[in-house]
Amino acid sequence: IGADSWSLVLAALAALGLALEVLVARRRRPVREVLFFPSKPSCTEALLAEAASPDDTPVPCPCPLPHGDCAFSRLLRHLLSARRSLELCLFAFSSPQLGRAVRLLHRRGVRVRVVTDAQYMALKGSQIGLLRHAGIQVRHDQESGYMHHKFAIVDRKMLITGSLNWTTEAIQNNRENILIMEDAEYVQPFLEEFERIWEFYDPLKYMFFSKENK
């Protein structure tokens, strides 16, 4: 057979591979996971390094922390699975590792949007300044109540939500829960809630109250 025929065969094989991949992806069981905290302290360098340069040979981290699986590493892994978009709606965000992960996704071209609470974001240790510095879009409330949500949506199909604020204190010391779910019945309302809040907190709509009016 000639070169042309070989090209045809190869193209057909590639198409078949792609079709199979699509089928497998469709058949994959939806993620349904419950994680409880506190999570044991653990090293997340390998996870973050792999996400930053997936093609490099992983170099084992020499630090004395445990390197195994834990609630926190599972949260981080799901977050780092984002390929296209990430919506974050977080009352408190001060965990340095989660901050690094979000900036890394932004650098990788994932569209990141963050909504947070105005009272909390100015506190010491908040990651919000660093996110803004990296060029990530952040919006915040200007209401007297708290923006108390703690959820993330990965690629518009995976919802991460629960009691856990994204702080080291909460991750390592509190009793907390998060659900990781791909059921459209749960994900869809959260997507709509995010878009609603995102529009509502558009800086063009800010009103500047004096404290007495608030």
Next chain:
Amino acid sequence: IGADSWSLVLAALAALGLALEVLVARRRRPVREVLFFPSKPSCTEALLAEAASPDDTPVPCPCPLPHGDCAFSRLLRHLLSARRSLELCLFAFSSPQLGRAVRLLHRRGVRVRVVTDAQYMALKGSQIGLLRHAGIQVRHDQESGYMHHKFAIVDRKMLITGSLNWTTEAIQNNRENILIMEDAEYVQPFLEEFERIWEFYDPLKYMFFSKENK
């Protein structure tokens, strides 16, 4: 036909009715609901009165608050559906209506168990003292981290969980979410977490630290 035959026919009909009821209950779609807050202020008297005396003719409440459906009334309704057991694992519990609902369930014979956070339960407005006074079992942490969960399990099959603390402030002013779900994959881990915490906070196991050791 004689009286005996009629009794047989009636018994057969009753058995058929019961069988149908069981089938319908099994076929019922699992509850999958997402509620967002703040919830509009609304009157919950009718809901609470109906739960207290289901056989009485409902008397419309004359108060000026709206009496329609809202996120808070839906939460209350699901909670009041408890027939056998209610597990509560709540960081903050100060909503008077939710407190009344829980005491009402206790009086109705539902087995109520409450786990809460030691730091928060002593604050002004906490419902915990009233629950204990009513004879409801309450246990609390004695750890330095927060018991930050906010979940309820109704009849061991419905999970109510999210960002919402059970306070009027959160219900009426904050942006919050709760999920109401009957998927066993989500409910079961929370049941296990509750039993784990319940045992761990057994008063027999309390250790009394001085502040320096804490």
